[in-house]
Every structure is written in structure tokens, then in C-alpha cells.
Amino acid sequence: MGNQNEGGAKGLKEGIREFMETAPAIYMPGLSVDTVIFGFHNDKLKVFLLRFANTPYFILPGGFIKKEENLDDAALRILQERTGLQDIYLEQFYTSGNTSRSKETVAKEELQKIIGKAQWSNWFDQRFVSVCYYALIDDTKVKPETEIFFTEFKWFDVNKLPKLMYDHDLIIKKALSRLQSDLDEKLVGFNLMSETFTMGQLQKLYEAVHQKKFVRTNFQRKLLSLNVLERLEKQYTGKAHKAPFLYRFVTGENE
């Protein structure tokens, strides 16, 4: 991180120039992938965002699709590059393709501040259609690294997002809406938790995703009735109250 900051605008400019010159030979034109990475800590649902170069704007982790690369593989590759994680739960949920999304935003403006109006900037002048995925990760395992384009990474509360580029605020809204459905229908929640958890922690997760409170006893009854939780031993929490059970998600065929 330090050396990139010291490298400063010049290194960044050179990096962008090099990227733009090589990109057209490697990637599909006009197509990108954006990922909404959800995590869960401090009882809050978080989204992982990158600061775009040295602007005040944040951006979803994204990238381009190689000419002979499957869409899902591209999304996975981009996620792995950003988070260092190998096994990631991924779900395609939307493809954003309004022409205004590239124009009305600050992206180009900010880029031009950095690199000037050089003729090789036309990779980013393109109109892009972006295929969007959401990812669920156990955030305790993330090892993100900054790089030339993205000088800072940060988890944001899904309700307290920073200034975002393009239509990324809309995309996050759609991702959340889809996550809410999937949480109930496909029980994807465990991807956001560590291997074992208490019923209280699980309830906090559901409350963070659905953005509303549940009655504790009914929530417990409901989730136990789904037969997807395996009850383990009691947890020694060190808290001044009855120790809760630990649970683990089990997929239908696992038993």
C-alpha cells in the first residue's frame, strides 16, 4: 500500500495507460462484470467497496471478461483477485445496460483529471454493459490488496454507503433485494457466517439482511423447523447468561 501511495499520480497514470493499451486485445469490448460483496460483522450487513484511484468516489469491485472466458469464471476470477478467497458463493442477479450509466457519472471526468484526454483513453469511453453478481463471504477470511486503480478498500454498512460511481448505488439496492429473497428460499445465509454459530448470531444476520426485527422465540422455532441446522455442544461464551447451543448448517444430502 505504501509504495503505491509514494508512486503517486505518475505511477497511476502509467498504470492506467498500460492497461488501456493492452485491454482491447484481452477483453471483450463494452462488457464488464461488477460484484457486490456482502459480509457480516458487528451485527451489520456490509458491502466491500474500493476507492477509485485518488478520487473521493468508491466503486464496486469489477473487471472485464476475457475473450474466451465464461461469464461466471470472470466473476470468480475478479473476486479472487480482490479478496484472495478461493471458494466464494456467487449469484448472478442483474445486467445493467443503460447508456446513461457511463455518461452521467463522474467516472470519465475523474479519469481525465488523472490521465488527460489522451487518445488511448477510449477503452473507458466505451459504453459498457455490466453483468452483476453478488458474493457472500465469511469476512474474517478476506485478505484484500490494494492495487494501481484502487487505492483503498473498505467495508461499508449497507445503509451508510459512500459516494458511488456509475449506477453502483442502484446495483447494490438490487443485490440486497435479491439477497433477501435468496436468504429465505435458498438458505444462502451460512455463507456469511463462520462454520458454527449461535441462534442469536443467526437471528442478527437475518435481521441485518431483512432490515427488520424478529421475535426471538418464533425465529428459533422457524429455523429449527427447516431441518437444516445441526445442533452441536453448548458454547462456552464467557457471557453472564445461559450458554447457547452452537449450530452448523447441513445441506440436505450431507447426512
Added chain:
Amino acid sequence: MGNQNEGGAKGLKEGIREFMETAPAIYMPGLSVDTVIFGFHNDKLKVFLLRFANTPYFILPGGFIKKEENLDDAALRILQERTGLQDIYLEQFYTSGNTSRSKETVAKEELQKIIGKAQWSNWFDQRFVSVCYYALIDDTKVKPETEIFFTEFKWFDVNKLPKLMYDHDLIIKKALSRLQSDLDEKLVGFNLMSETFTMGQLQKLYEAVHQKKFVRTNFQRKLLSLNVLERLEKQYTGKAHKAPFLYRFVTGENE
């Protein structure tokens, strides 16, 4: 329809050649739109398909995205071109982007039979990522027209599909699955019906989409409890039994 058949292979070949020459200047490269058009007749859920040129294969109505055209607008334009309808319920549900989808299929082979391996054939040699929409239409209003690429249009029972090109069988499956969710959650069903309908007709629609039977009395109770149906006068059906009520869907704010 007649003149195109008489025009035969030569007219087709010229048409395709002309399309391929002009396409790169008009459309985004490597991107297409496919639409799964659902209709409902004879108590069956139907899908509208086009015969690809003079091959034995059928294909989803699709097209390309103009360089400065919004994705949704492209889908709507393509639908209007195929069906002649103006107001169409459209829902984006999936983007298909495996590299194999273009390769493993018969499309290229069939095309080459028609046009040979001309150098200008490379528009269709591209790898395509396809943004998929489903549409719900009152099929009594469709006025489709054949054209140079598509020599026949036909409604197919969703359970009795013909040979399909690319991964269009998979796309139809995904569309159906999404329609099933949306039917309950967003009550999109009325887009498949005429303005007024009986409870029996509505039940047939739900049974066709969900591919299972419902108990008549419970279905009626359930749908009436949603408060989205306005009861009109009795229908004079000419059938030898009690005349059923007619209903109309009303959106929440309409009243």
C-alpha cells in the same frame, strides 16, 4: 410469407450477407438479447419460437443491441418487431455467457451450409453474451411476421419444445423458473390473460405455470384474499352449468 419461401436460398443468402456487412457499424459486438415470449392458450403455457432460416432448428426471438441503445429498449424493440405489440410486460432474468454456447451448437454449421465460409461471416463467429428477458403477452393480439432469417413462427407447449439452437433450452427453463416465482410474488399473471376472466381460467393459468393442480375451492379463496381481483357481472358462457363471475385484476393504487 409466400414470397420469402419463393425467394428461397438465394434471397436468404443475400439478406444474411447484407446483415453481416452492416451489423458491426450498428450493434454492440459480442452482445445479444434473447426473449422468451410466454403466451397462454388451450389451458397450456406456450413459448413463441422462430424457425432459423430453413434449418430444422428453432430459436428464441432475439437480436442485437444498438450502440447507443438501452438494454431494456433493445429487448422491447426486438419484441415489437417480432410480435407487432406495443405494450409488453418484460422482465430481465438472466445473462448467458458461457463460451461453449456458441461453439457446441449447430448454428454456425447451419449458417455455413447456407452462406459458405465467406470472410464477412465473422459477425456470427463472435462469441456472444446474451441478455435474456421473458415477456408475457395476451397471445390473441399477436401479429407476428416472418422475415429473412426466420421463416416460420410457432407457439410451442412449454413441455414439448422442438430442437433448439445454442443454449436456448436452458434459457427457457430458467425463464419458466423465474416466471413461477414472479407469478406469486409480483402477480404478473394477468399479462397473460385477456382483460376479464373467470376464476376457472385463472386457475388453469396458475396450473399451467406451476405445472401442478390446485384444489379449486382453496385456490379461489386464496386469490380472492389477495384483494387484487375485482368481481364483475356474471358471465354468460353458454355452457351447461352455473355461470361464473368475471374478474379483472386491479393494481393496488387503482382504486
Added chain:
DNA sequence: CTATATTGTATCACTTTGATACAATAATAA
């Protein structure tokens, strides 16, 4: 005028859900 097919409504048992009560217990405070 009767038979037939189908519709509209009611009802009963059963399940699910919302709300509340209460006993159990791990750590802490006295």
C-alpha cells in the same frame, strides 16, 4: 322439467404464526 356440469360458499381439522410466559443457567456482584 329433469339431469348434468360446474360454480360459490361454508365448514372442519390441521398447520403455521404471533405473542407471551416461564424455567434454566453462566457469569457477576454481593
Added chain:
DNA sequence: TTATTATTGTATCAAAGTGATACAATATAG
């Protein structure tokens, strides 16, 4: 050691929703 505190696990009751069945109503066919 014992009482207190916070939270957990389980039970229970009423209300709402669902599956299954019964039955009266009625538009046409014969």
C-alpha cells in the same frame, strides 16, 4: 456461597392460513 442479571430453550394460547370435503345454486342440454 448465594443472589442477581442477562439471555437462552421450551411451552402454550389465540389467531390466521391451508387442505379437504360437503353442499346448495344455476345455466344449459335433453
